[in-house]
Amino acid sequence: MASSRIEGDDMTYEEIVIVGAAESELIGIVPDVSATGLAIGSALRALDDAGLKPSDVDGIAGTLHVSELALQLGVKPRYADGTNVGGCSYMLHVRHAVAALRSGMADVVVIMHGESGRSRVGSPPMAMDMATASGQFERPYGIAGTFSMFTIPTMAYLHKYGLDETALAHVSVAQSKWAAQQPRALRQKVLSVEDVMESKMISWPFRVLECCPVTDGGGSLVLTTAKRAADMDLKYKPVVVAGTGELVEGAGSSFMEDLTSFRAFRESSAEAFRTADMTVNDIDHLMIYDAYAHVPLYGLEDLGFVGRGEASEFIKSGATSPGGSLPMNTNGGGLMYTHTGMYGMFALQEGVRQIRGTSPAQVEGVQTSFVQGVGGMFGAAGAVVLRTQ
Amino acid sequence: MSGKLLPNPTPETRIYWEKTALNELWMPYCQTDGWVFPPRFHCPTCASTEFEWRQLSGRGTIASFIITHRGGAGYQDEVPYFIILVDLEEGPRLVGNLYGVPVEPTAVEVGMPVEVFFELRDGIHLPQWRPAGSKVTI
Structure with missing residues (x-):
């Protein structure tokens, strides 16, 4: 096995690896499992990847109540992380777990996601706090859902670069080609631009096929040190967490500094590249959290894979589609695969599958995967770089 | 209410x-x-x-917009309607609805000048928007 320590700026760090990764048995429409049940079910499956039991776990993270997760899973963790900045929280959990494992605060950390976004089984009612900045200055204006708030900056972007509505449609078209290879994807049909443009208008310029579906599902990751992993009976080779980054920018889309570029994407990705000692040229596979079709456009540019205003043309060229130079959102993305509400865990799961070589839409020879998350409607971002050991 | x-x-x-x-x-x-x-x-x-x-002057330009076809609480009978971002002349940005133009994408564009008016809603006055020079109120 490779050295269990890696070089840092002025010291060496323990190498941290993912030894378990699994989604809940069922995703999509799951009316008979609670949100917590989806999380726990996936955690047990992920632990099984590493031959571990709940009694081996001493650290947990999640966006559900962590004390409830601890009770239900059956652990008394000495490390607990309940960070919740929206759908990218799991990328932040990975980053925090790396620090915890390196500092000896925990030996085995399980990061759990479970959300009954569609069926609302065992889920708290969605309440809005009208005293927050968003509650006072955004929400009163007929914001029915994320589709009429997360999407608002898009026209500023399209206008700046002289693009029309089809710039968004091409994102869905490209990702539908991956989803067609994913048996668990909710939307599996290969789409044309016309299919997308003729689908139901939700929030102009967004059609329904440019908006994520709302689903039920769970997913979990098990992290430990490379040293500890070497003694485990693993089903798959460990996946190395090569680098991470996070940035919390603020309240949401109307408060962005620049409506055409997301600072938290720029800074969290730069930190992830820096800590991984990689550049865009080192990345074989990319996941960009896509609750709506504009997000990958911002992401490709803010992460530095393409120049300003070039993302749509890049996607249209086939570069991110099967056979392209930069396979992106190979599970079909949140748009096609599944979107429970806080999708980040599913982007991480596909990144791990591609490194393991187990994705139904497997790309040949993937050694590095960059997974970029967004949270809270352009409020926060987290990035994780994965690589083979 | x-x-x-x-x-x-x-x-x-x-x-x-x-x-x-x-x-x-x-x-x-x-x-x-x-x-x-x-x-x-x-x-x-x-x-x-x-x-x-x-x-502030209450004058600004449309920084971005959508036309939602699904109404939020109390807005269900008003779909479709504009939700816009306004860059105020002085710099800050506000969210609001746009009145006084046909509700269609071609009726507005990024950079279009707008001015504030106030909607009285259950005791609170909310900033709202109309094209500069319009006298529309709700």
Whole structure:
């Protein structure tokens, strides 16, 4: 096995690896499992990847109540992380777990996601706090859902670069080609631009096929040190967490500094590249959290894979589609695969599958995967770089 | 009651909502760093608490927009309708609805000048928007 320590700026760090990764048995429409049940079910499956039991776990993270997760899973963790900045929280959990494992605060950390976004089984009612900045200055204006708030900056972007509505449609078209290879994807049909443009208008310029579906599902990751992993009976080779980054920018889309570029994407990705000692040229596979079709456009540019205003043309060229130079959102993305509400865990799961070589839409020879998350409607971002050991 | 959502003013934003009740738009202003929005008790750049409230012109341009076909609370009978971002002449950005134009994408564009008016909703006056020079109210 490779050295269990890696070089840092002025010291060496323990190498941290993912030894378990699994989604809940069922995703999509799951009316008979609670949100917590989806999380726990996936955690047990992920632990099984590493031959571990709940009694081996001493650290947990999640966006559900962590004390409830601890009770239900059956652990008394000495490390607990309940960070919740929206759908990218799991990328932040990975980053925090790396620090915890390196500092000896925990030996085995399980990061759990479970959300009954569609069926609302065992889920708290969605309440809005009208005293927050968003509650006072955004929400009163007929914001029915994320589709009429997360999407608002898009026209500023399209206008700046002289693009029309089809710039968004091409994102869905490209990702539908991956989803067609994913048996668990909710939307599996290969789409044309016309299919997308003729689908139901939700929030102009967004059609329904440019908006994520709302689903039920769970997913979990098990992290430990490379040293500890070497003694485990693993089903798959460990996946190395090569680098991470996070940035919390603020309240949401109307408060962005620049409506055409997301600072938290720029800074969290730069930190992830820096800590991984990689550049865009080192990345074989990319996941960009896509609750709506504009997000990958911002992401490709803010992460530095393409120049300003070039993302749509890049996607249209086939570069991110099967056979392209930069396979992106190979599970079909949140748009096609599944979107429970806080999708980040599913982007991480596909990144791990591609490194393991187990994705139904497997790309040949993937050694590095960059997974970029967004949270809270352009409020926060987290990035994780994965690589083979 | 309109059934539409109402902001829940806090001590930090009390003056903002007291001024909208007079059909005026005011925000805190730091002598060093300029406008502070959303309102709070300190400047997020220099931490000064010694700033004053100033009135804004109520003029701005559309920075971005959508036309939602699914109505939020109390808005269900009004679909489709505009939700817009307005870059105020002085710099800060506000969210609002746009009135006084046909509800279609070709009726507006990024950069279009708009001006504020105030909607009285269940006791609170909310900034809303219409094309510059329009007399539309709701």
